[in-house]
Amino acid sequence: MMAFIQTLGRNTRSSFTKLGRASFFLLHVLTGVIDLLPRPRLLINQLYSVGVLSFLIITISGLFVGMVLGLQGYYILSDFGAEETLGVMVAASLVRELGPVVSALLFAGRAGSALTAEIGLMKATEQLSGMEMMAVDPIKRIISPRFLAGLISMPLLAGLFSAIGILGGQIVGSGLLGVDDGAYWSQMHAKIDFYDDIVNGVIKSLVFGFVTTWIALFEGYDTIPTSEGVSRATTRTVVNSAFSILALDFILTALMFGDD
């Protein structure tokens, strides 16, 4: 019993210490973001590897999620004779929830894990230490551009996911199942609100992008510099990001859509 309490105490303490380290790290990263202004090239390279390289997985997943929504939505809505509102259902589900959440989960798996492994290996091979000895701050030079790139990419990828998903819903709904094409788009146009739906969705994806990139970069930077350490850190990035995304989604949803 005593041992259990001791372990509990130790784990709690180490979690809080880690949170403290992560906060200082974030502060340092944010100050480095300002220094990026005169050197946009560093950011552009990272936008390519974090954002552009995630393009394919986001597009394909978005298409299939949209198609499934179209299918499921049609079956349920047609029971009530309301299949004309399929467009609204697909668009609202994607823009409010699935777009930000699923693309963030995919982003954590694709880009987040890559960031952790890259930074962790740079630490293990003394590249970060070497930079420090060359009087170059590795957080500002390596981490900050990646952080900003993640923050910019995430809402764009989520937007892409939703847009492709809506097309997927349309392909299935009006292309295969015979929902009226005009109704699909006009209902969506009438019911989807710019602020309530789209802006809130963008805010969600910004928050998820911030948290996921922060977790990925910190886990990489804080890793134990061995092969096992890097592999564990990569796993932690994906698991912790997924938890954070889903928990934050609940909180944000409660705050944003609670009054309706």
Add this chain to the structure above:
Amino acid sequence: MGDTSRSQNSLVVVRNLSFSRGDNKIFTDISMDFERGKITAIMGPSGTGKTTLLKLIGGQLQPAQGTITVDSNNVHRLRRSELFNLRKRIGMLFQSGALLTDMNVFDNVAFPLREHTQLPESMIRSIVLMKLQAVGLRGARYLMPNELSGGMARRVALARAIALDPMMIMYDEPFTGQDPISKGILVHLIKSLNVTLGLTTIIVSHDVHETSAIADYIYVVSDGKVIGEGTPSDIKHSSSEWVQQFMDGSADGPVHFHYPARDLQDDLMSSGKRY
């Protein structure tokens, strides 16, 4: 430690330094002097914290006690920006080379120049080619770090370390894991850079022959203490049994072959429980 004539002409002065990792004491009260323009070696078995000492000198770690001054700057009292300015004048060669893996050889050597100077690209090109020429790898400038052998990677890292024309350079185990030819090349390079550029040189190594061939002064470190110091010939003729064992590479002596354990017979007859 260190006689007065040495300490007066020292670029790096270590005084009463203590450092520990957790409960593990790495250094207890050591003092050393590293003379300007000379090659000073720190030798000792693996795991005695030789690399840690270089990190302490570079200000990457904080000592528990004692001071380290580099060119009259107390390293651990400097503000971050002052420390970074000091580091621009110090080159360090890591054991692995620590080359940036996403850049080719040319860009790796150009990295400190691009980060710290406003030089035009044409001038950076000339400097980089000159530094690569010095280490014999001008022709390898377009290779990526993963296409280099271990010895070549260290030579590129060396070219990078001297890119900003530092006042001193620190080598972390430069000969470990090198074939005889690469070792010979590195020995020659370290010596010639020291002579031609007047670089104050610190080598951390356990390769007795290579290091004593070029060092002007040697410190032998074990168990966190300096257990022998002097010129290579002083060390070779040291009266300390420990130093003798290290220089000759004997399997047993003051440093035992066996890791501390209980009696063999007891151990074999026991139940196998951890004790």
